[in-house]
Amino acid sequence: MSTAAAMKQEVGKVAAQRVKSGSIVGLGTGSTTAYAIEYIGERLKNGELKDIKGIPTSFQASVLAKKFGIPLTSLDEADRIDLAIDGADEVDPNKNLIKGGGAAHTREKIVDSLANEFIVVVDSSKMVDKLGSTFLLPVEVLPMAMTPVMRAIANLGGEPELRMGVKKAGPVITDQGNFVIDVKFASIDNPAELEKTLNNIPGVLENGLFVGVTDVVLIGEVKDDKPMVREM
Ligand code: 5RP
Numbered sequence: 347m348s349t350a351a352a353m354k355q356e357v358g359k360v361a362a363q364r365v366k367s368g369s370i371v372g373l374g375t376g377s378t379t380a381y382a383i384e385y386i387g388e389r390l391k392n393g394e395l396k397d398i399k400g401i402p403t404s405f406q407a408s409v410l411a412k413k414f415g416i417p418l419t420s421l422d423e424a425d426r427i428d429l430a431i432d433g434a435d436e437v438d439p440n441k442n443l444i445k446g447g448g449a450a451h452t453r454e455k456i457v458d459s460l461a462n463e464f465i466v467v468v469d470s471s472k473m474v475d476k477l478g479s480t481f482l483l484p485v486e487v488l489p490m491a492m493t494p495v496m497r498a499i500a501n502l503g504g505e506p507e508l509r510m511g512v513k514k515a516g517p518v519i520t521d522q523g524n525f526v527i528d529v530k531f532a533s534i535d536n537p538a539e540l541e542k543t544l545n546n547i548p549g550v551l552e553n554g555l556f557v558g559v560t561d562v563v564l565i566g567e568v569k570d571d572k573p574m575v576r577e578m
Pocket residue numbers: 374375376377378379432433434435444445446447448449450451454
């Protein structure tokens with residue numbers, strides 16, 4: 347197992363330990379959260395946890411939840427989300443995030459924002475001083491509005507690029523049937539303002555800036571050749 351995978355596994359395990367019996371859990375998307383989903387399933391199977399329900403943020407999360415035996419519910423049925431566990435592509439010192447590396451940020455923002463506690467699980471490579479320094483900002487857009495949205499983003503000073511599929515010809519299609527535009531901004535000085543400005547462009551569904559949503563960040567690190575978890 348690579349060092350990055352070992353950090354992700356450890357941090358996923360620690361997050362899964364925070365789930366309590368009887369709770370409704372938001373299940374995030376990505377390779378780090380996948381470990382958390384696996385360990386929640388393991389705790390259910392060995393009887394340590396009882397009466398859990400998951401609310402998935404993507405097809406990936408619902409497929410994994412079914413694989414690991416976690417019963418699912420929906421926002422229509424659940425009256426609350428006790429805890430959400432999700433990954434991130436960048437985390438700044440104020441616990442603000444860029445998400446959407448897996449094109450799931452629209453559903454993730456709905457579920458993560460509704461949770462009473464939102465735990466972010468990352469490896470140490472995701473920590474940045476300023477958002478946008480290592481990762482492009484994902485914006486989900488209705489396909490028919492792609493061109494005017496890209497123009498509006500360019501007018502804001504961004505460099506938009508349509509995300510293309512891997513092992514699929516043409517653009518990435520989100521779980522809602524939309525496109526993703528990844529945007530390079532020279533500098534994101536005010537994430538809260540940019541989040542609102544982008545969402546105000548007609549045709550934009552949601553962008554990957556998560557401002558003021560995170561409660562806890564669990565960071566996987568390697569110390570003396572051993573994976574460790576630090577809390578922020
Ligand atoms: C999906 C996401 C993921 O949480 C994010 O891309 C992190 O993924 P990983 O844990 O695989 O690094 O936002 O839309």
